[in-house]
Amino acid sequence: MDFAPSQRSLEYQEKLLDFMDRHIYPAEPVYAEQMAESGDANFDPPVLKSLKAEAKARGLWNLFHPHESEEWGSPGLSNLDYAPLAEIMGRSPQIAPEAMNCNAPDTGNMEVLQLFGTDEHKKQWLRPLLAGEIASAFAMTEPAVASSDATNVRLRMDADGDEYVLNGRKWFASNALHPHCKVLIVMGKTDVDAPTHRQQSMMVVPIDTPGVRILRGLPVFGYLDREGHAEILFENARVPRSALLAGEGDGFMISQARLGPGRIHHCMRSIGTAERALDLMIDRAQKRVTFGEPVANRANIQDWIAESRIEIEMIRLLVLKAAWLMDTVGNREARVEIAAIKVAAPQIALKVIDRAIQVHGGAGMTDDFPLASFFAHQRTLRLADGPDEVHKRTIAQVELRRMAPGWHRS
Amino acid sequence: MDFAPSQRSLEYQEKLLDFMDRHIYPAEPVYAEQMAESGDANFDPPVLKSLKAEAKARGLWNLFHPHESEEWGSPGLSNLDYAPLAEIMGRSPQIAPEAMNCNAPDTGNMEVLQLFGTDEHKKQWLRPLLAGEIASAFAMTEPAVASSDATNVRLRMDADGDEYVLNGRKWFASNALHPHCKVLIVMGKTDVDAPTHRQQSMMVVPIDTPGVRILRGLPVFGYLDREGHAEILFENARVPRSALLAGEGDGFMISQARLGPGRIHHCMRSIGTAERALDLMIDRAQKRVTFGEPVANRANIQDWIAESRIEIEMIRLLVLKAAWLMDTVGNREARVEIAAIKVAAPQIALKVIDRAIQVHGGAGMTDDFPLASFFAHQRTLRLADGPDEVHKRTIAQVELRRMAPGWHRS
Amino acid sequence: MDFAPSQRSLEYQEKLLDFMDRHIYPAEPVYAEQMAESGDANFDPPVLKSLKAEAKARGLWNLFHPHESEEWGSPGLSNLDYAPLAEIMGRSPQIAPEAMNCNAPDTGNMEVLQLFGTDEHKKQWLRPLLAGEIASAFAMTEPAVASSDATNVRLRMDADGDEYVLNGRKWFASNALHPHCKVLIVMGKTDVDAPTHRQQSMMVVPIDTPGVRILRGLPVFGYLDREGHAEILFENARVPRSALLAGEGDGFMISQARLGPGRIHHCMRSIGTAERALDLMIDRAQKRVTFGEPVANRANIQDWIAESRIEIEMIRLLVLKAAWLMDTVGNREARVEIAAIKVAAPQIALKVIDRAIQVHGGAGMTDDFPLASFFAHQRTLRLADGPDEVHKRTIAQVELRRMAPGWHRS
Amino acid sequence: MDFAPSQRSLEYQEKLLDFMDRHIYPAEPVYAEQMAESGDANFDPPVLKSLKAEAKARGLWNLFHPHESEEWGSPGLSNLDYAPLAEIMGRSPQIAPEAMNCNAPDTGNMEVLQLFGTDEHKKQWLRPLLAGEIASAFAMTEPAVASSDATNVRLRMDADGDEYVLNGRKWFASNALHPHCKVLIVMGKTDVDAPTHRQQSMMVVPIDTPGVRILRGLPVFGYLDREGHAEILFENARVPRSALLAGEGDGFMISQARLGPGRIHHCMRSIGTAERALDLMIDRAQKRVTFGEPVANRANIQDWIAESRIEIEMIRLLVLKAAWLMDTVGNREARVEIAAIKVAAPQIALKVIDRAIQVHGGAGMTDDFPLASFFAHQRTLRLADGPDEVHKRTIAQVELRRMAPGWHRS
Structure with a gap:
């Protein structure tokens, strides 16, 4: 159970953090302005094109891809190595993943085409997807x-x-x-x-x-x-x-193969989103004064900060364990952990974001801060790829079988 | 502590329910379509004008107003009598309150102008507000x-x-x-x-x-x-x-006077919103089938339904008590109860709505159902007119004084 | 929906409060000492006998009993009138109810014997029970x-x-x-x-x-x-x-008849227990100093106090509503409300008590304060007379039928 | 961040599991009977003496001790290696730790005497403590x-x-x-x-x-x-x-040195206690039938099982991380994680135990199952060594400093 990232992953982390600081965060207001000016909800803002070029130039491209390839620039990282990178991308979830060609559902689709596509599919669709052209x-x-x-x-x-x-x-x-x-x-x-x-x-x-x-x-x-x-x-x-x-009748099998990595990527990003919400909460609490002292001095707000930190630490470790299991024993053996993080990661992120909104007052509901958008999108994750209840059912069934006479979890 | 609505209130309830069934609910999709077609977020959809005319014709106008007036059609209901009416309006919060000239912040503004405005203010602004013209x-x-x-x-x-x-x-x-x-x-x-x-x-x-x-x-x-x-x-x-x-320096006093009724109206409507969310949850749970049986058969969903019912019943009674206190001993004596409902009503509504969203799956996040919009707007109520924490502080201070030697809550 | 206690109930409240102040609270340490000294968990401490005599002398006897009787001293109060009295007794749940012959399961048994017993049963068992002799x-x-x-x-x-x-x-x-x-x-x-x-x-x-x-x-x-x-x-x-x-085969019917009042009495007492826990919490928070200031100054503790107040207010009103319904339309029509308070009252009491324990530190776990005992006994109420889940199921079934086509809750 | 137990730890796990199965669990009813028969709450039941002898004979003695010593039989395990062993002991918290001389507060006292005691202290007190004689x-x-x-x-x-x-x-x-x-x-x-x-x-x-x-x-x-x-x-x-x-004035320093390992041992055991409660809950749910089907078939109970599994997995990983940090960078650098598990481990254990009690009905409150005792003792851990609020304050202060300009968590 070694969750330490490899040297390569650490190098990518460093590069990625630099890219976030120099390009992604500064691009957020530009992006918002370009979108607003366009008046088109589905507009392709020019800043994204620049970010993609910069990401490619920095070798921060297709990091999600499990196979190493010089051709499409993917380093072939394990789930465990990719986890901290996805988390960092999750701090700017609207921009960072797409800027580095690591955004859903393209990532899952690329994996499906890679595994089950014909040569023709690969040529026509996979290649331009890997290049970020379509x-x-x-x-x-x-x-x-x-x-x-x-x-x-x-x-x-x-x-x-x-x-x-x-x-x-x-x-x-x-x-x-x-x-x-x-x-x-x-x-x-x-x-x-x-x-x-x-x-x-x-x-x-x-x-x-x-x-x-x-x-x-x-x-x-x-x-x-x-x-x-x-x-x-x-x-x-x-x-x-x-x-x-693949073949006729293989649809369900493909959908299952597709889900494992997709779910864990979402969970990794949820953690980054939660970390950013926590940072925003702390920052606001330190700057805002009510009844004569900074909000950050109040014990209830300090409790929220501490609870957020505790919850984030716990879920990060569970996501890392799921990643490590997927890398070492495979998605099927990791199914309890994958189901667990699918349930817990968005719930924890939502709790942290909701507290951050509360500390921001009305501003937290607007788009002056990314918190309301974070909340809306984390909320979808409690439903996307199956609602919480389905995943809890999966976990419960494994537990019930564990206690049945003569049964051992394989 | 008599929370029974008067005969007049009951008559208004009946008239209001009929208006909701015949006009408001049917107007919801029309409203949505007119708004969408206009392409203008601040468009004044024609359907609203018709609804206002119909409401006036039915004598469902200015029901919120504490003073009876033939001129502007207000029956002069007590808070307790208005409570169930506001609740019913809260079932269609985007349309019903405005259709009956009972929407914030106009209601609060009308009260302020009534109490503190000059004759000129009343003529120029209050009258057309009461008429729903501005x-x-x-x-x-x-x-x-x-x-x-x-x-x-x-x-x-x-x-x-x-x-x-x-x-x-x-x-x-x-x-x-x-x-x-x-x-x-x-x-x-x-x-x-x-x-x-x-x-x-x-x-x-x-x-x-x-x-x-x-x-x-x-x-x-x-x-x-x-x-x-x-x-x-x-x-x-x-x-x-x-x-x-009023006079220079009276601003804070006026703001306090304005808040009492405003807060309780919001809370009343929150209950109606929660009731509608519960109805939607039950309806969906009965219609949706997963793993071979209706979702409504599952014990976890039944727990959500029951918890929602319990919570709604409790908060409704507390809102009625606050209304009754305001009517009988005044806003100041009702300050603990007003603070309490300000905290509890949106929180309970949010819990019910969140469960309803979960039962609706992805559809719950869209505008095909009003749930996501309900959630967003109830969430604002945990911040508007002061965040929960300020109101809890008020309550705690009364409690702390209650236990201080020689002190009795007046 | 008039929850106002009658004049008689108010008079009993006054008498009861006086009895609590002068006799019950002072008896608590005496009771503890007599029990400890006896070394017998089932000892009948002499102080209880004195309290019973005093209660009888003050006319605070068999208050629970729905039938007025000079013979056995019961005033024949309605559920609504008894509710605030039971709540006050719940502030000292180990002593007060028994001191006034209002303790479970004797109360339920007396009602059953009254309703379904033979003359012989009444003579042999009911009379001495009403007299507090057995x-x-x-x-x-x-x-x-x-x-x-x-x-x-x-x-x-x-x-x-x-x-x-x-x-x-x-x-x-x-x-x-x-x-x-x-x-x-x-x-x-x-x-x-x-x-x-x-x-x-x-x-x-x-x-x-x-x-x-x-x-x-x-x-x-x-x-x-x-x-x-x-x-x-x-x-x-x-x-x-x-x-x-009654007759052969009537057992289930009798058990149902017995449950309604029993449950509501428990819930009334739970509220009194919660009120006492809140008092203890506030008192301790005001007296205990950490890091240079009274615990009561901290915003997290103030939040707990406020949340406790809010929750207690809500559940009290719901218990009153259930009592009022039982009085006016009968137990069957009140079944949703009875189930609701059966679930909510102990849960709210447990929350308040748990916070009070936390404020007391280690002392809260001991018998120097009644909090741990309160907790243990409120916890049993989530199981006694059916676990929460059964009552939620009852509520959910009524709700599901409510929304079924053509059905109206009678 | 390698949480994998060493080969030695795995061997001890195997030996310990065998000891639990063959001796500890079978001793539980014997212990209960001997205690009950003695009529003395502080009785030293003979079964404990036998268990200690057996544990010593099996080399399961002083496992907690960080220093390897043939003399007193301690293997000198790291915190990370000891963690899974303490967890297993926590499954029978009244007996197992003491049977293996790994029980608080003796463990902490032994560490203090080892680090700060004089030769005389060591001879007179440490040695017989290590031998389990006093x-x-x-x-x-x-x-x-x-x-x-x-x-x-x-x-x-x-x-x-x-x-x-x-x-x-x-x-x-x-x-x-x-x-x-x-x-x-x-x-x-x-x-x-x-x-x-x-x-x-x-x-x-x-x-x-x-x-x-x-x-x-x-x-x-x-x-x-x-x-x-x-x-x-x-x-x-x-x-x-x-x-x-040590010296005059060193008391606070010693108390801090003592707390790190003590806290983590408690948390490890809490996890074992939670695991046992989960096993009991599942077992009961499978055996108990209500309304025609096993309780385990109900979706609400399945949710409880799944939530318990998720929470246990998360807190176990966080405890392992804290142990690993203590081993690699020291207690001070691990202070956030130690504070975090001090808050989260008992809270999670309490949630799991409470659900298990609910599934057991009245039996869960009695001593026929260990659940009520588990609950009471886990509840103390939210207060012992400082209440949750103090540890959250510690975490919040680190977070607030993290976001202060120019500060980095060392």
Whole structure:
């Protein structure tokens, strides 16, 4: 149980911290201004392009990618080595991950294309994604069924000669409103009569496929995120047989493979977000004076600061343990820990952010500070990839089996 | 301690429920569509005008107003009688209160003008406010100082001949971006050398006064509310001496008088909002199926429903008690209860709404349901009119004195 | 919804407060000393006898009893009128209720005997109970089955000629170790083939019946309460047919009738216990100095005081509402409110007591203050008469039906 | 940050687990019976003697001791290596630690004697302590002053010729009622005019010193622990100058040195206690049937199980980190983490135990299960060695300094 980052990870941390200080934090107000001026929620602000170039030049590109590659600049870090880097990116969650090509859902999509894509998929979609030239979305959740149970998806993918015909409705397809978004990875059902976990397939669908209609971007609280969380209608959208990832019926398996790293990346970033909220809380508490003394002198505020520190320390260690387990014994053996951090990381981040908002007074609700936006987006993480309750159920079932006669957790 | 509503209140409840069912709820999607189509966050949607006419016609107008008046249609209800009505309005908080001319901050401003305004103020501003023809804002909070301590305000109101010259910056002046907003009630300092609570004065300032500049509307969790929470700059804005409400140095006193009813109205509406969230939670839980059974069958969700019911019942009774005390012994004697509901009502509403969001999954974060908006606006109530911590401090001080030798709570 | 106590209740409050000040509180250390000196956990301390005489003399006797009677000195108060009196008794829960013959389970047993007992039962058991000459226990819960479901009881009551033969095991029969305990009211099954809710019967069993063996007193967090929570074995214990309360198969019905008032009395006393804990917390916080200032000056402690006050106010009102409903529309119509207070009152009391313990430091865990004992006994109330979860389930089911199409809570 | 236990630690874990299974758990009912039969709360039950012999024979002795020694059988484990062993002992906290000579306060006293004792102290007291032949107490806390501030102690240690004369009152001197207790380590003031942190001294005081009077054992909730938490009066108790540990004025320094390991040992054991409570909860939930199905099938109980697992995992990792820091950079550098686990470990254990009690129903409050005792003793840990609030204050101060301009946590 060695959570120490490698020398390489430490070097990347140093480089990354420097990049944050010199480029990311200073870019935040610029970004806000460019977005506001554009009047377009899905605008691609020029500052992001500069940041991407700078990140590439500094070798801070595709850090998430588990495979080392000179071609696309990824160092091939382990989950444990990537964890502190993702955390740091999480301190500026709207900008930093995308600036370094480490943002969801592109990261998960790149992994899926790498593992299950054809050569053609890789050439056409994976390469430009790795280069940060295009964006992609993942169309899995549907408005009509509970996303907590992935076997529920209803979108039909009916074989018809050399093609599949797609009919159905997806939503929360993040990135689909990104100006650069060119491709969707879509989960649907190819065979409703197959066994429950073999009915689903996953396909690569160009966003401009006739019959694919992006209906709207969904707000999160009042935020219409730049990348967009799209509701998409598929009406007789036709893709060739070669759109299939892996084989027919492999959709559920791919979705599971995709989730492990995706979840842990989110949790890592949640910690960075919580750390930033704590910094903001402390800073405000030291500067704000009420009833004759700085808010920071008050014992209730000190309690909040201490509780935040304690909770952050605990969840960081659990995320590191999950990462270490994924690296050493694999995602399946790490499933309790992955479920645990999926539940605990956003909850802890939300508690810290909420306290920080309270210390900021009304200002904490506005966009003069990133706290309200942090809150809204951490709140989504208690629902995305399955609500807390589903993950707790997973953990409980392992515990219940642990105590059943003759059973040992493998 | 008789919390039973009077016969009149019961009649109004019946009329109000009918109005909600026939007009307000059906207007919600229309409102949303008109707002979206306008592309203008501060648009005045036509549906609101119709609702106001209908409300007036039904005698559901100015129900909040403590004084009975045929002229402006207010029945002169006690706080206790108004409480259940405000609660019902709180079920559709964006529309119902304004449709019946019972929305903050106009209600508080009308009371202030009634109590402390000159005949001229009443003629020019109070009358059209009572008629719902204009809107008004209240400019109290300042970005540079903690709003939890009202004596902190820094905006200067310097006497200069027959005029006062106003210089300073306000924010969270709600309603100031309302297309009908014509007047601001502004708190500032006329004499920085007076005793702490006599430095402040309150003035009536037409919104088109030269030197008054509305800088921007502040978002609340990403929501740019229709009425607007404005940041306003006062640069050598000149008003006549007659702008003064009551006398010089009476500002703090007026602010205290204004707060009692304002706070309790908010709390009443919070309960209605919580009830609606609970209804939505139950409805969703009954309709949504996961792992083979309705979510409503699960014991954890049933616990949430029960806890929500318990909490709502408790806070409703405490709000009624505060209302009853205000009616019978006055705001000052009710100060512990007013502080208590100011803390507890939004917190309970937030808990209920958060559970409802969780049951709704991703949909709960969007505007397909009002839950995320409910959450954002209830969250502001933990800060508006002083953060929770200030009100708890008030309560604690009364308790500490209660136990001090020889002291009895008067 | 008029919660105002009647004039009579107010007069009793005044008399009761005087009795508490002059006799009960001063008796607490005496009681502790007499118990300690006796070396017998179930000792009957002489001070209690004096207190009973004094209470009788002051007309503070059988206040709980819903029927007015000169004979046994009960004023016949409504639940609403009794509520503030029970609350005051709850400030000294070990002594005050028994000193005034208002202690569980005798109160519930007296009501059951009154309603369902034969003339013989009344003469032999009810009269001396009303006079405070004997004590009684209620044998319902069994170690082998979940008490949350009253139909679960397994003790057999087999008819055999003119007798019933009882076999089974009960526990948590409170009062059974009381030196004055003479009689048990026992729930068991007379017909296992009857419909689920008609299998049970209730019988009056003299404690010295051969075959009734009191095995031990159960500790509660280390406390061996004076009255005792007994485990009792019934081995071929024979009682005459006349032992039956009401008829065969009426046991479940009687148990339901018994529960309503019992639960609300517990909740009323919980509030008094919480009030006393709050007083102790404030007193200690004012007297204890750390790091150069009284603990009471610290904002975190002030928050605890305020939160305690808020929570106590809320639960008191809900208990009053439940009492008022029981008085006006009956126990069945009050079932949601009874379930709600059963859940909320002990939880709130526990929160307040826990904070008070924390403010007392180590002393709070000892018997130098009553806080640890308060905690232990309030904790039992989250389990006695069914755990919280069962009551929340009841509430949730009413809520779920409320929202079902075409259903209205009657 | 390598938390992996060494090979030696793993071997000890295996041996310890075997000892627990074969001897400790089976001894629990024997211990309970011997204690009950004795009728003496401070009885030394024979089973403990056998367990000690067995532990010694198995080489499971003095595992806590940081120094390796063949003489007294301690393996000289690091904090990190000892952590999982202490956790396992914590599963049977009343018996296991003492059976292996790893129980507080003897462990802390042994460390203090080792570091600061004279040769004579070591010969007379340390050696038999290491051999488990005698017991010792630590007399620090005083009833009259807040123990959260160690400089507060008032007991006087006045030099008088070759002697010191001790006058004052201590309490919560655990172990002082142990039949084998022979010696007290006492903190007092030798010079009230010295600088605040140099006024205190620590002395070795034989328990039979004239003028040392053990007044009573303090209950914790209702538990009168076997080892006893004593209130002790010192009236002109005279000890020779050689009783001094280190030098005059070193008392505060010694107390700080003593606290680090003591706190972490408590936290380690808390985790073991929580694990056992979780096992009991799961076991009960699987065996208990209500409303037709095992309690373990209910989603609310599954949530409790999962939340318990998540919280235990988090706090275990934080304790390991604190241990690792103490081993690698020292107690001072680990002070935030030590404070953090001091706050979080008992709180998490209490949450888990409370849920387990709830699942057990009434049985959970009795001594048929160890849960109520676990709860009472974990509750003390939120107060012992300073209440939570003091440790949170420590953490907050480090955080506030971290954000102060130009400051970095060393």
